[in-house]
Amino acid sequence: MPLTGERLVERMTDAERERARRVETVLPALREAAPAADAAAAFHFPHVASLREAGLLGLVVPERYGGLGGGLRDLAAATYAMGTACPSTALAFFFHNTSASRGCCRWRRWTRACSIPRRRPPSGRSRRRC
Numbered sequence: 001m002p003l004t005g006e007r008l009v010e011r012m013t014d015a016e017r018e019r020a021r022r023v024e025t026v027l028p029a030l031r032e033a034a035p036a037a038d039a040a041a042a043f044h045f046p047h048v049a050s051l052r053e054a055g056l057l058g059l060v061v062p063e064r065y066g067g068l069g070g071g072l073r074d075l076a077a078a079t080y081a082m083g084t085a086c087p088s089t090a091l092a093f094f095f096h097n098t099s100a101s102r103g104c105c106r107w108r109r110w111t112r113a114c115s116i117p118r119r120r121p122p123s124g125r126s127r128r129r130c
Helices: 014-042 046-053 072-085 087-108
Strands: none
Touching: 014 046, 014 072, 014 087, 046 087, 072 087
């Protein structure tokens, strides 16, 4: 049976498929609570626990730091799949992961991967890192 995320991301690798299977495990709970959350116009906080238990809050965190080691394709597939079940949770999940990945980038000083050429700051100004 195809995974929900495969509707968006074609030709998933085995590792991506394994991470997408984790997403599938939380979809029934998200789907069940979504109507009540929409009716109340409130985020359903127990969904965070479901995502945490499945390890999905670390989707884009490198494995060596305790995450799942996913990339943008994983994030797109997971967000899409969650959006079919509970759009508000999908949005919060996406925001969380973009913040988590940004923190990892800064923490690991991935500035070398930036395509922006570094320039010397004008004299008297401190150098800023991205």
